Amino acid sequence: xxxxxxxxxxxxxxxxxxxxxxxxxxLEEGSTLFLLGxxxxxxxxxxxxxxGYPGLEVLSGSVVFEDEDVTNKPMEYRVSKGLALxxxxxxxxxxxxxxxxxxxxxxxxxxxxxxxxxYLEIKHLLDREFGKGFSGGELKRAEIALLxxxxxRLPLIDEPDSGVDVDSIEIIARAIERLVKETPYRAAIIVxxxxxxxxxxxxxxxxxxxxxxxxxxxxxxxxxxxxxxxFRKLVREH
Amino acid sequence: MGLExxxxxxxxxxxxxxxxxxxxxVDIDVTEYLKPVSGEPxxxxxxxxxxxxxxxxxxxxxQVDQLYFNYLSKIxxxxxxxxxxxxxxxxxxxxxxxxxxxDPAMDKYTAIAALRGVGGYFIRVKENTRVEDPVMTCLxxxxxxxxxxxxxxxxxKGAEVTxxxxxxxxxxxxxxHVGITEYYVEExxxxxxxxxxxxxxxxxxxxxxxxxxxxxxxxxxxxxxxGRVKTLQTYPVVYLERDAYSYVASxxxxxxxxxxxxxxxxxxxxxxxxxxxxxxxxGRDSSRIVTRARITGRSGRGHIDCRGxxxxxxxxxxxxxxxxxxxxxxxxxxxxxxxxIAEDEINxxxxxxFTREEAIGIIIRGFISLDVKGLPERVKKHIExxxxxxxxxxx
Numbered sequence: 142x143x144x145x146x147x148x149x150x151x152x153x154x155x156x157x158x159x160x161x162x163x164x165x166x167x168l169e170e171g172s173t174l175f176l177l178g179x180x181x182x183x184x185x186x187x188x189x190x191x192x193g194y195p196g197l198e199v200l201s202g203s204v205v206f207e208d209e210d211v212t213n214k215p216m217e218y219r220v221s222k223g224l225a226l227x228x229x230x231x232x233x234x235x236x237x238x239x240x241x242x243x244x245x246x247x248x249x250x251x252x253x254x255x256x257x258x259x260y261l262e263i264k265h266l267l268d269r270e271f272g273k274g275f276s277g278g279e280l281k282r283a284e285i286a287l288l289x290x291x292x293x294r295l296p297l298i299d300e301p302d303s304g305v306d307v308d309s310i311e312i313i314a315r316a317i318e319r320l321v322k323e324t325p326y327r328a329a330i331i332v333x334x335x336x337x338x339x340x341x342x343x344x345x346x347x348x349x350x351x352x353x354x355x356x357x358x359x360x361x362x363x364x365x366x367x368x369x370x371x372f373r374k375l376v377r378e379h
Numbered sequence: 380m381g382l383e384x385x386x387x388x389x390x391x392x393x394x395x396x397x398x399x400x401x402x403x404x405v406d407i408d409v410t411e412y413l414k415p416v417s418g419e420p421x422x423x424x425x426x427x428x429x430x431x432x433x434x435x436x437x438x439x440x441x442q443v444d445q446l447y448f449n450y451l452s453k454i455x456x457x458x459x460x461x462x463x464x465x466x467x468x469x470x471x472x473x474x475x476x477x478x479x480x481x482d483p484a485m486d487k488y489t490a491i492a493a494l495r496g497v498g499g500y501f502i503r504v505k506e507n508t509r510v511e512d513p514v515m516t517c518l519x520x521x522x523x524x525x526x527x528x529x530x531x532x533x534x535x536k537g538a539e540v541t542x543x544x545x546x547x548x549x550x551x552x553x554x555x556h557v558g559i560t561e562y563y564v565e566e567x568x569x570x571x572x573x574x575x576x577x578x579x580x581x582x583x584x585x586x587x588x589x590x591x592x593x594x595x596x597x598x599x600x601x602x603x604x605x606g607r608v609k610t611l612q613t614y615p616v617v618y619l620e621r622d623a624y625s626y627v628a629s630x631x632x633x634x635x636x637x638x639x640x641x642x643x644x645x646x647x648x649x650x651x652x653x654x655x656x657x658x659x660x661x662g663r664d665s666s667r668i669v670t671r672a673r674i675t676g677r678s679g680r681g682h683i684d685c686r687g688x689x690x691x692x693x694x695x696x697x698x699x700x701x702x703x704x705x706x707x708x709x710x711x712x713x714x715x716x717x718x719x720i721a722e723d724e725i726n727x728x729x730x731x732x733f734t735r736e737e738a739i740g741i742i743i744r745g746f747i748s749l750d751v752k753g754l755p756e757r758v759k760k761h762i763e764x765x766x767x768x769x770x771x772x773x774x
Contacts, residue, residue, distance in 0.1 A: 238748075
């Protein structure tokens with residue numbers, strides 16, 4: 142099994158405040174990693190640091206993707222290398238239609254925008270402005286549709302199950318499974334604080350993050366312990 | 380009053396305003412445009428196709444400078460002729476339409492148009508004639524000087540039409556364009572008017588437009604300026620009677636040192652009259668753009684939506700929405716904003732797989748994309764092309 146991504150002692154600050162503290166994570170080929178933790182624990186910042194999102198300051202450590210240290214590379218470069226981030230709350234884009242984005246991405250990657258829209262059940266949103274007046278489930282389905290069209294080598298998916306109705310979770314989970322299968326490494330990192338998506342997608346590894354620290358990384362069984370004991374108690378035990 | 384004395388009275392009135400500056404915009408010396416310009420008029424089809432003009436349309440009017448005119452209508456129920464022919468053939472009717480909504484003494488530009496203007500179209504869409512094909516009009520300046528056509532359209536009861544106008548100029552021609560446009564939309568009729576401008580860095584443009592919409596009529600206007608221009612000032616006015624509706628949209632791209640002052644006014648005269656005035660201004664380089672919108676309501680509803688996007692540290696955008704309610708039966712609202720492209724939107728699109736330049740292009744295209752309902756498919760395609768060109772030039 143090859144190593145797809147490695148975070149080595151990564152510390153990240155946002156606006157002068159340290160949000161991620163010396164994080165160490167290794168993602169192997171074939172791994173679906175669930176990054177769990179309560180709200181505000183630094184999970185989203187960690188994903189953003191992996192993709193090199195502007196506005197973050199890497200204080201120390203490194204991000205290694207496909208054996209290349211990309212820590213000092215801009216987001217545009219990392220995305221061109223195959224990293225992609227599905228946002229927890231994507232911005233509303235005035236005047237930009239869903240169809241326009243899907244078509245533009247599919248022109249780059251060679252997918253069928255209509256097929257992708259059908260798969261995520263967002264055909265009715267194609268001529269709507271992206272994000273405007275969407276329900277929580279529609280917004281997430283549209284976001285995952287764009288991710289699918291983007292055909293990343295490693296998807297980073299932030300809270301695919303928050304603020305989403307049950308039917309949408311099922312559709313989103315099905316699309317993420319397809320996405321993972323279509324990636325060369327069959328790998329993904331999924332951030333979730335509720336872990337609702339675990340009903341449909343089984344992780345191969347689970348990490349817990351609390352107060353900016355990756356406290357523990359373990360086997361998928363850790364997930365059931367989270368449900369049983371909650372984050373803090375579990376971390377104390379570990 | 381006979382035809383000649385009526386025309387003379389217009390000229391006399393115009394003479395009194397030859398030195399009268401316009402209410403808005405940069406004041407320019409028009410006297411140099413009173414001199415005749417020599418040269419052979421030549422239609423540059425590459426330039427006209429850039430502004431979306433389809434010269435193979437079934438009904439069209441083409442004018443080059445003030446010297447060449449070509450027009451035809453193969454669409455039953457639509458009449459297209461040169462304004463001088465209309466006045467000569469139907470002088471009594473002409474008096475009902477020509478210089479009725481616009482005063483030749485409004486300012487020096489209407490004055491020069493009344494005194495020296497040549498050409499322009501008369502379009503009549505006969506009662507209940509509804510056509511999908513747009514009537515294509517093209518005003519091209521090749522040798523420069525003055526081009527001041529007088530355009531009239533009468534859309535009779537229950538008729539429906541789209542007039543598409545492309546106005547452009549040869550790259551280095553020194554020109555003043557003053558298009559006088561008076562449109563009459565009768566009861567239950569619909570007029571959609573699309574105008575695309577692409578001038579050059581030395582041209583001055585002063586269109587004067589007024590539209591009267593009778594009960595139940597609809598007037599939808601989409602104006603876009605996609606090229607460089609030295610100065611541009613226009614302030615179309617729409618009068619709406621009972622149950623009449625109007626949507627007036629302007630897309631303005633300010634390039635280099637262009638000075639644009641574009642606005643519009645609507646008068647809600649009758650019960651349930653409705654108007655929406657929308658503008659999108661893109662300020663690049665050291666351009667200056669003023670967008671104005673004024674709604675005066677005696678009844679009905681009106682809304683102004685003005686947005687500006689600054690794409691350079693040296694560009695300036697100013698927006699002036701004005702509302703005036705003259706009765707409690709009127710509801711008027713406005714929203715206005717000016718800013719730069721939101722960095723989080725660019726970052727989002729970059730994270731989605733677009734380059735930074737592509738992301739900015741997508742956002743600009745979205746910014747200028749206004750949903751103009753009811754346009755024929757062919758015109759929509761033209762507008763999509765124009766939006767694409769505008770976004771590319773804004774980058």
